[in-house]
Amino acid sequence: MKEININTPLTLDKVENLKAGDRVYITGTLYTARDAAHKRLVESIKEGKELPFDVKNSIIYYVGPSPSKPGEVIGSAGPTTSYRMDDYTKDLLNLGLKGMIGKGKRSLDVVKSIVENKAVYFAAIGGAAALISKSIKSSEVIAYDDLATEAIRKLYVKDFPAVVVVDSEGNNLYNIEVQKYKK
Amino acid sequence: MRKIRVEEITKEVRKMCIKANCDLSEDVLKQIENFKENEKSPIGKDILEKILLNADIASEKQVPICQDTGMAVFFVEIGDKVNIEGNIKKAINEGVRQGYKDGFLRKSVVKDPLIRDNTKDNTPAIIHYDFVEGDKITIYFAPKGFGSENMGKLKMLKPSDGIDGVKDFVLDTVNKAGPNACPPLVVGVGIGGTMEKACLLAKKALFRDLNSYNEKKHIKDLEHELLLKINDLGIGPQGLGGRTTALKVNVETFPTHIAGLPVAVNLNCHVARHLTVEI
Incomplete structure (x- = not known):
């Protein structure tokens, strides 16, 4: 497995360098959004309103963290299951979203849109939330505060660990690896 | 009184x-350690190691x-x-x-x-x-947690579907869940009763320790066989391939109607939290 350090913003040249199966360590800015925030983001797009952050060349992390203990940057913060965001994903990819971090399968439609828009889907380890939090260095709610855990946060991360699952050519690590171990 | x-x-x-x-419970911890030793997939083995490391951090810092x-x-x-x-x-x-x-x-x-x-x-x-x-x-x-809860299923089988129908349904449910339910899983299966009773049995099965077995021999055998078959699916830790798709299958049964064979599958992720207190 190739190991690659990437810095945000996630520009096209960086995306094209990533292949399904690569292990990445991300440094820079991630925006958090899950179900309720996605619904609002896409409603805003449809109404022609400005979004709370610039989606172009950005990475969205599907997460709803647990509350931070006093003195901590954030609580436990592992990925949530991605398919629930599938209905909203195309609209964001069309605006230039380049990366998504979550866990689990994506719809064929989303994979098609990932290829068309030259983007990438990463998986982080679901349930390794305390470990993942160690790579989050700052966290600030920038929108939808009323959604509590589902609010949009701007995170600064250092060496955030993830794996490329769907690359910009549509290769899918879930399909490739499972075949090797199936009996 | x-x-x-x-x-x-x-x-x-x-x-x-x-x-x-x-605090990850002892039975889950032990089972992950056991499976880690035999995991053939390098990605899978690495994930199991990270899961154990995560449990250490969570327990030490008392965070989820x-x-x-x-x-x-x-x-x-x-x-x-x-x-x-x-x-x-x-x-x-x-x-x-x-x-x-x-x-x-x-x-x-x-x-x-x-x-x-x-x-x-x-x-x-x-x-x-x-x-x-x-x-x-x-x-x-x-x-x-709902990553795994969302992947649960109920099916009202016919009596003629029998034990093979039950096995097919459980395997199909785990296969369709794939990476979504955060494998390695604990699989809770409820067989019998009525529609809602089967679901309750499947849920209750997830409360059992991973080193426990159903008291009935034919059900204990079913638990064992299903675990082997599920791990032959190749899904592996986090669905990224491997031999560790489930840590345990727990099956609970209840008497049912002459016309029915309800089966429910309730999935749990590798955190598989369960705790008992007697007052």
Whole structure:
């Protein structure tokens, strides 16, 4: 497995360098959004309103963290299951979203849109939330505060660990690896 | 009659909420360690190592193992020689309220499934009561995350579908869940009863320790066979390939109708939180 350090913003040249199966360590800015925030983001797009952050060349992390203990940057913060965001994903990819971090399968439609828009889907380890939090260095709610855990946060991360699952050519690590171990 | 004050129940529930979410239980830990030794996939083995490392960090810092600290599910067995002084339902919900607040656990419950406003204290809990002999109350608790809960299924099989129908349905459910339910999984299967009883049995199966077996030999054999077959699917840790797709299959059964064979599958992720307290 190739190991690659990437810095945000996630520009096209960086995306094209990533292949399904690569292990990445991300440094820079991630925006958090899950179900309720996605619904609002896409409603805003449809109404022609400005979004709370610039989606172009950005990475969205599907997460709803647990509350931070006093003195901590954030609580436990592992990925949530991605398919629930599938209905909203195309609209964001069309605006230039380049990366998504979550866990689990994506719809064929989303994979098609990932290829068309030259983007990438990463998986982080679901349930390794305390470990993942160690790579989050700052966290600030920038929108939808009323959604509590589902609010949009701007995170600064250092060496955030993830794996490329769907690359910009549509290769899918879930399909490739499972075949090797199936009996 | 033995008197039990509801304050005592609240106190225990509060503690259970925090402990179950921050300390990976011993049986799950051991099973992950066992499977790790035999995992052939390098990606899979690395993931199992990270899962164990994560459990260490969570326990040491007393933070949640997983950010999805679940919806609080309880099975409560009340002895027939127990006199509860007060309202047990309120007492359990108060314990959840306190535990999720004091333990910095995530509040993941919405008041209405369609309007979706957060209740902000993780109540109401889901509570199932049962009445047994004795002078004790036993509280079984599992905070249930929804990555895995969403992948559960129920099927009303025909009696002629038999045991092969049951096996096919369980395997199909796990296969369709793939990476989504955060494997390695614990698979809870409920067979028999009515539609809702099968679901309850599947849920109850997830409360059992991973080193336990069903007392009936043919069901114990089924648990064993299903585990082998599930691990032949190749899904592996986090669905990224490997031989560790499930850590355990627990099956519970109940008498059913001459016309039916209900089967429910309730999946749990590798955190597989479950805790029991006797009062």
